[in-house]
Amino acid sequence: MQVRWGDSDRLGHVNNTRFVEYMQEARAHFLLTELRTVGSRAGAMVVRRMEVDFLRPLTDDSGPVKVDVTVLAVGTSSYTIRHVVTDRHGVVCGMGDAVLVAFDVKKERSRPLSNAERAGLERYLVPVGVG
Structure with missing residues (x-):
């Protein structure tokens, strides 16, 4: 992803x-493209929790940045995705984990992951502590 002009603050650092x-x-x-390549499609999801570690500043000259996505855990109705943000030199600048919950839009509550969703996510599963 390219660092856009409006992404940075007055110090030239990309805003958190x-x-x-x-x-x-x-x-x-990832959810729209990668899962489709393995024959799966993610249904509606909501972010339940997100935790981010800002390790190094990104600047206007850091881009393009790369964000690697892996799956850390798959539960009955939720899963955890790790995002690793690196600058154009391959330096890790940030890392974040998001817990997503499969969501039934009509009932406005969580739902179990489908077998196809589970299989697609598990293909990208990396044990915690790896990656």
Whole structure:
């Protein structure tokens, strides 16, 4: 992803909220594209929790940045995705874990993951402490 002109503050550092946006864009791409390549499609999901570590600043010259997405855990109705943000030199600048919950839009509550969703997510499963 390219670092956009409006992503940085007056100090030339990418705003922390933009890190989260980069992670969201990568996660959406993963769910829409990568899972489709393994014959799965994610249904409606909501983010239940997100934790982000800002390790090094990104600047206007850091891009394009790369966001790697892996799956850390798959439960009955939720799963955890890890996002690792690296700059154009391969330096890890941030890391964030998001817990997503499968969501039934009509009933407005959680739902179990489908077998196809589970199989697609488990293909990208990396044990905690790895990656």
